Amino acid sequence: MGSTSTKIKLRTSDQKVFEVEKAVAVQSQTIKYIYENGCPDSVIHVHSVSGDILSKILDYCKKHVNSAAGKEDISPEELYEWDANFVKVDQNTLFDLILAANCLKIESLLDLTCQTVANMIKGKRPEEIRTTFNIKNDYTIEAEEAVRRENKWAFDMLGGVGTMVIEELADDTMSKCVTNTKSRVCVIAANQIVMMRSISKLANKKSIDVYKQPQNPTTPRIKESVKQRNVGTGFIELFFHFKCKM
């Protein structure tokens, strides 16, 4: 048997044995180290990984080894898509994959899975993050306040910019405004209550918070600094900073 078809046996925590090609198994730096420094013939125990997870990981390693070696005709874009589908799993599986990739030291898989979690966190407030991942808030009230105070700038700005539409606009122009804005807040002029309902559905889809401008525009909620930017659709977006709690 040539060295290219050397097989390595891996035994998982639930006593399942997998036999894989050496080239695939050594994607894991941990397995590589054990193989090169231990007994190459006996079985390598991967106690921290279950059979299901190891099976998925071996799929990943195989795909990447084959594509790098040119054994599989797959373009970088197709591999990227394959990776994206690979991580479309439930949370528990995802975290098991992260733990296993960390333990087995498979850098590219760790990068991929951590990035997936990061994408799930981005743009969420702490309460939302806790709900998504079922994390217990172990901060005391004072400790949490201290964190927020120390980093006031991040917690104070609600989305950072608000959009206020001040003109009398037709429904479709208003929808265009909501569709195209990058803001997370939209404030409708007090006299355009009728618009609120029709665009709030659209705003919900984009996770934009819709507020009705208070009758008295100089309430402490809206800071004075206002910048005007002409967005070319015949109306003007005004940018405010909202001093609201995040």
Add this chain to the structure above:
Amino acid sequence: MEHLPVEVIGNILSRLEGARDVVIASATCRKWREAYRKHLHTLAFNSNDWPAYCDISPILLEILITRTIFQTTGLQGLSILMDDAGEFTASTVIAWLMYTRETLRRLFYNVPTSPNVNILAICGRQKLEILAVAHNSVTGVEPNFQRFPCLKSLSLSHVSISALDLSLLLTACPKLESLELVDPEIAISDAQVTVELSSPTLKNIYVEAISLDKFILETDSIERLHLRDCALEVFELIGKGTLKYFKIDDVSVIHLDIAETVDNLEVIDVSSFTIIWTKFYQMISRSSKLRKLRLWDVTFDDYDEGIDLETIAVCFPQLNHLSLCYELRDGLMHYGLQGSSNLENVTVLELGWTVINDFFSHWVEELLKRCPNLKKIIIFGVISEAKSHEECQILAKFTSSIVRLMRKYMHVEVQFEYE
């Protein structure tokens, strides 16, 4: 999630990159806070990510950046990219660089400082692998004292530096693979503005918006060269035939010499250029491994007879992607279509017009005949704003002739791109 070690949480938070997202996420629970303080390796303050940075005054921005950076430990990647943010004070920027000096591997910084800070002199050099600096001034480079032993990628945008300092800087980077120079302000010492750069390890070079009398590059490992929007009198590339990818885009060069380096060229991409075909062809004739040739928006010298497909077919037998767009005059076209050699390996053809005329469909037809293994053709067209009646008629005629033509080539995928 509870079982994830704190270093892994740090890895996850690092991938959020944006400082605001990281700070907000750190308020989730105490473990995440610890991950943020001790295991964060990448932090970015980018105005593209969060435009509100530009609405905060520079002084307050400095304070928040300082407070955020100083809450972390062992930062490996720091990015402060704020367009239109004003200026930062030198002492604050120096503080950030010194705090991260020991561990920093990647630095991206583009805000002017007042007074000017020589970033290269202060930032951590030992571990730095990627450095991208803009709106800065580099002076007094001393390669013996200021070496960047691990630097692989260097990008200087709108940086003021002398020609001598630039070449000394390259000698201070023994592992440099990628260099990007955008709109540099080259301080001149002689009457002639000459830049001579030499690096045995450079693989990729990108130069934009540079105007020189003489530009000489000596690189034995170069693989990719891309020049854009440059005005050069003399451009010389000295190397060992490692160049694979050569692209020039909106460049004016009076004397272009890359002759010794073309043997292994795989891609040639020339756009918005005036070509003297015979001279140009002489330069690239030895590139028998050429796979992609793109001549886009090129104009020919008045006395030139233009490109001929026979030569292209014979000298570049491995060509599989051909892109041509130039004004088709009667003479040019007929000369170009002489001979009968086929472009056997061309699978993708891109043909474009800048001003549509009746020759174009005939040209497309002839080219289709010459590419027996074609799989895909993309037609690029420019439609003028004032669509004259005549232009619309020509376009209609063209559309019908293409429909008729493609019926004969049912296996070829056809796409259109108009602007």
